[in-house]
Amino acid sequence: MADLKTNFLGIESPNPYWLASAPPTDKEYNVRRAFEAGWGGVVWKTLGSEGPPVVNVNGPRYGAIYGADRRLLGLNNIELITDRPLEVNLEEMARVKADYPDRALIASIMVPCEEAAWKAILPRVAETGADGIELNFGCPHGMSERGMGSAVGQVPEYIEMVTRWCKQYYDRPVIVKLTPNITDVRKPAEAAKNGGADAVSLINTINSITSVNLDTFSPEPSIDGKGSHGGYCGPAVKPIALSMVSEIARAQATHGLPISGIGGVTTWRDAAEFMALGCGTVQVCTAAMTYGFKIIDELTAGLSKWMDEKGYTDVSQVVGLAVPNVTDWQYLNLNYIAKAKIDQDQCIKCGRCYAACEDTSHQAISMSEDRVFEVMDDECVACNLCVDVCPVDGCISMVQMAAGEVDPRTGQEVQPEYANWTTHPNNPMAKAAE
Amino acid sequence: MAQGQIASGIVSGRLSSDELTSNFTDLHPPLAAHEAAVAADRCYFCYDAPCVTACPTDIDIPLFMRQIQAGQPEAAGETILAQNILGGMCARVCPTETLCEEACVRETAEGAPVEIGRLQRYATDSVMVAGDHPFERAASTGQTVAVIGAGPAGLACAHRLAMLGHDVVIHEGKPKPGGLNEYGIAAYKSTNDFAQAEVDWLLQIGGITIETGSVLGEGISLDGLVENYDAVFLSIGLAGVNALRAQGADLDGVRFAVDFISDVRQASDLAHLPVGRNVVVIGGGMTAVDAAVKSKLLGAEHVTIAYRRGRDAMGASRYEQDLASSHGVKIMTNVQPVAVHGNGAAAEIELEYTSSHDGQLSGTGEVIRLPADQVLKAIGQTLDGAPEGMTLDGNKIAVTGAGRTSMAGVWAGGDCAAGGEDLTVTAVAEGRDAAMDIHASLTA
Numbered sequence: 001m002a003d004l005k006t007n008f009l010g011i012e013s014p015n016p017y018w019l020a021s022a023p024p025t026d027k028e029y030n031v032r033r034a035f036e037a038g039w040g041g042v043v044w045k046t047l048g049s050e051g052p053p054v055v056n057v058n059g060p061r062y063g064a065i066y067g068a069d070r071r072l073l074g075l076n077n078i079e080l081i082t083d084r085p086l087e088v089n090l091e092e093m094a095r096v097k098a099d100y101p102d103r104a105l106i107a108s109i110m111v112p113c114e115e116a117a118w119k120a121i122l123p124r125v126a127e128t129g130a131d132g133i134e135l136n137f138g139c140p141h142g143m144s145e146r147g148m149g150s151a152v153g154q155v156p157e158y159i160e161m162v163t164r165w166c167k168q169y170y171d172r173p174v175i176v177k178l179t180p181n182i183t184d185v186r187k188p189a190e191a192a193k194n195g196g197a198d199a200v201s202l203i204n205t206i207n208s209i210t211s212v213n214l215d216t217f218s219p220e221p222s223i224d225g226k227g228s229h230g231g232y233c234g235p236a237v238k239p240i241a242l243s244m245v246s247e248i249a250r251a252q253a254t255h256g257l258p259i260s261g262i263g264g265v266t267t268w269r270d271a272a273e274f275m276a277l278g279c280g281t282v283q284v285c286t287a288a289m290t291y292g293f294k295i296i297d298e299l300t301a302g303l304s305k306w307m308d309e310k311g312y313t314d315v316s317q318v319v320g321l322a323v324p325n326v327t328d329w330q331y332l333n334l335n336y337i338a339k340a341k342i343d344q345d346q347c348i349k350c351g352r353c354y355a356a357c358e359d360t361s362h363q364a365i366s367m368s369e370d371r372v373f374e375v376m377d378d379e380c381v382a383c384n385l386c387v388d389v390c391p392v393d394g395c396i397s398m399v400q401m402a403a404g405e406v407d408p409r410t411g412q413e414v415q416p417e418y419a420n421w422t423t424h425p426n427n428p429m430a431k432a433a434e
Numbered sequence: 435m436a437q438g439q440i441a442s443g444i445v446s447g448r449l450s451s452d453e454l455t456s457n458f459t460d461l462h463p464p465l466a467a468h469e470a471a472v473a474a475d476r477c478y479f480c481y482d483a484p485c486v487t488a489c490p491t492d493i494d495i496p497l498f499m500r501q502i503q504a505g506q507p508e509a510a511g512e513t514i515l516a517q518n519i520l521g522g523m524c525a526r527v528c529p530t531e532t533l534c535e536e537a538c539v540r541e542t543a544e545g546a547p548v549e550i551g552r553l554q555r556y557a558t559d560s561v562m563v564a565g566d567h568p569f570e571r572a573a574s575t576g577q578t579v580a581v582i583g584a585g586p587a588g589l590a591c592a593h594r595l596a597m598l599g600h601d602v603v604i605h606e607g608k609p610k611p612g613g614l615n616e617y618g619i620a621a622y623k624s625t626n627d628f629a630q631a632e633v634d635w636l637l638q639i640g641g642i643t644i645e646t647g648s649v650l651g652e653g654i655s656l657d658g659l660v661e662n663y664d665a666v667f668l669s670i671g672l673a674g675v676n677a678l679r680a681q682g683a684d685l686d687g688v689r690f691a692v693d694f695i696s697d698v699r700q701a702s703d704l705a706h707l708p709v710g711r712n713v714v715v716i717g718g719g720m721t722a723v724d725a726a727v728k729s730k731l732l733g734a735e736h737v738t739i740a741y742r743r744g745r746d747a748m749g750a751s752r753y754e755q756d757l758a759s760s761h762g763v764k765i766m767t768n769v770q771p772v773a774v775h776g777n778g779a780a781a782e783i784e785l786e787y788t789s790s791h792d793g794q795l796s797g798t799g800e801v802i803r804l805p806a807d808q809v810l811k812a813i814g815q816t817l818d819g820a821p822e823g824m825t826l827d828g829n830k831i832a833v834t835g836a837g838r839t840s841m842a843g844v845w846a847g848g849d850c851a852a853g854g855e856d857l858t859v860t861a862v863a864e865g866r867d868a869a870m871d872i873h874a875s876l877t878a
Contacts (some may be wrong), residue, residue, distance in 0.1 A: 025715045036521060068472065068475040069475065070468070070471075071472075150461075347485070348539040348540070348543040349539055349542065350478045350480040350481070350539040351480050351481030351482060351483075352479070352480065352481065354481050355481040367481070367482075371482075371484070391478050391543070392543065422488045
């Protein structure tokens with residue numbers, strides 16, 4: 001079994017799975033249970049300034065989106081940072097770290113955007129023995145109305161400024177947690193790096209309303225008939241998170257900046273994908289909140305097994321493997337030509353491919369009287385919609401045409417060499433091929 | 435004297451009331467809301483769905499599945515009932531394993547079809563529990579149609595005609611409407627007096643009068659009906675039963691399975707319903723299976739179905755055969771009855787093994803005797819009392835198009851009419867389609 005031992009910014013943990021800063025890491029009791037279950041690390045639920053803690057709503061804090069059989073696909077929350085006194089959290093963190101020296105313990109912090117506030121809290125966090133800090137610049141509800149959380153994360157100048165204070169008053173790793181509620185995630189990441197951040201973590205939750213009650217017309221979750229946007233997370237947000245992670249991983253300004261990946265990690269495969277796109281660790285919340293801490297057994301065993309199969313012996317070997325393959329659309333090979341192929345032995349004749357293609361795409365699938373569905377190569381643009389809607393895994397595949405074959409759709413021979421839009425004759429901006 | 439299952443002869447009270455109640459509960463309990471949502475979610479919403487093609491009433495199954503998924507089971511129920519006004523009963527009794535569920539692509543994919551029958555029940559029950567009747571009558575046409583027989587075909591025809599604005603008078607010979615739904619269907623498929631509840635619900639459309647105790651040829655004649663009504667629909671079913679040509683067939687304890695089934699359906703207290711210790715059912719169709727399973731559920735010790743051909747030729751589906759087997763019924767194939775032996779009352783049945791050559795069945799000469807204090811004949815029903823002058827097709831009323839008989843102004847549908855399988859759902863389709871044709875003809 002491949003060893004999952006992880007070193008991220010010099011912080012060691014027995015595996016790359018950390019629990020994200022969230023309700024599962026709000027107190028000593030939960031964190032001890034998590035460590036006993038086998039989690040590699042935790043990012044302690046966000047600490048605020050000393051003084052009376054924030055208060056939470058006393059009605060529902062979560063809303064959900066379900067798939068078949070009430071499988072939870074997306075979760076939304078309107079909970080704030082920790083509502084327990086700073087002192088209590090710090091004492092607990094110190095005790096837990098002392099008892100679990102081999103696990104990563106990161107303190108998430110959110111205090112007002114004033115140097116004094118950061119200067120006050122950082123030494124106290126340092127005293128706990130925490131391995132590092134994560135700056136919560138992402139929380140999209142409640143705290144942002146008070147000028148914190150995503151209100152900071154949406155202004156790169158503030159990110160850079162606060163990060164610099166943290167590097168000045170704290171001597172262990174500083175991770176900046178980014179909000180996805182922006183237009184270009186590369187800007188805040190670059191600001192964090194410029195401020196001296198050791199790493200970024202993303203994504204925080206996405207502004208969301210999970211549903212509207214059609215009797216009361218209140219958004220859900222509803223507090224006394226009113227709702228407020230919450231932060232969306234869980235499996236549904238994974239594709240958005242992967243894309244944002246990849247943008248930071250491949251941007252010239254931020255390439256090589258360590259990343260802790262967050263957003264819908266539910267199985268080992270999700271984790272491996274985040275790592276392949278450049279994440280040194282992954283953070284999990286919704287999956288743990290849905291199924292409990294025991295999922296760590298599958299997460300670790302699965303990743304380890306996959307690494308064995310692939311011949312990787314260290315998680316660091318996986319990090320970034322997919323990054324070189326993320327590119328701009330304009331560089332995709334337009335001479336790559338594929339056609340859908342339906343395996344008639346596997347086909348169950350539901351006709352979903354036909355309906356999708358005939359109604360909404362390219363009219364490239366024929367249907368016979370006895371329900372045989374076949375691809376018409378002279379119409380097929382290989383859009384993949386039939387593959388995506390087919391209920392039988394592996395029944396329809398995209399088969400690449402070999403160079404020299406004639407594409408029946410265009411009547412053109414498939415060219416062997418790579419050619420993209422930048423040199424395409426239809427592109428008014430095309431550069432002459434050299 | 436021996437009690438319970440091993441009491442000899444045809445006696446009641448073989449099982450306790452509790453056991454009987456438990457035995458005659460729903461074969462398939464209704465789906466709860468979450469179960470239904472999960473089950474409906476398995477539907478792939480196939481293009482030009484094979485299940486719809488397989489349904490004699492062409493219910494838009496993918497649509498009603500999607501309506502269940504979308505949280506509107508009542509809307510799903512309306513989708514069903516618009517095509518099949520007896521969709522509630524069909525959900526319970528249709529041999530879905532040879533119709534929609536056999537055609538379901540998930541049957542192809544994984545041998546486990548979407549549970550269309552149970553989901554149809556979930557949807558139609560939602561409508562009926564709400565007590566709503568979602569259909570309204572069109573403006574009155576001032577015309578009146580006579581329907582003979584209040585079985586599935588007659589009721590479906592009457593409802594559709596009433597909806598289209600015609601008045602309908604149903605003549606029914608039995609004390610209660612429903613036909614085989616009331617008197618023939620296995621009790622464990624239609625619990626809680628569902629057949630009558632469904633008829634009551636159906637009649638909410640208005641414009642339908644049922645005259646019970648009114649039999650064609652006894653007080654009413656087809657000529658009279660044709661003269662007094664604007665159209666006539668015959669749905670008289672198959673009231674005759676095939677006789678058993680075997681020595682001793684007249685002994686006590688030998689009776690028609692349909693009568694036995696009817697007794698079970700009409701019994702007010704099953705503990706008072708007598709059944710044999712050793713029951714042999716002759717036949718291989720659904721009636722045979724129903725009678726055999728019911729005998730077992732009533733507490734018979736040994737129940738055997740004796741069928742003269744092989745398993746594949748049985749009218750009962752494989753599912754029904756397995757249902758019988760799982761209740762402890764023994765299925766003997768390739769045996770035919772030779773004689774029933776006994777002194778006044780049946781005690782044994784003598785069966786001869788058969789073999790088939792080029793479809794011709796013949797006895798092999800080898801015989802076997804089984805203890806049999808009750809012999810139930812389920813060897814087919816026949817048309818009884820076809821009106822004079824009516825052209826027949828084989829043993830049934832010949833029809834063309836949507837149930838047009840050889841007589842002007844007279845339509846026929848259901849089991850009495852030629853064509854189609856003798857199924858509730860087929861009868862409903864024929865009744866409905868005849869109604870549309872009658873309407874077209876009356877409003878032409």
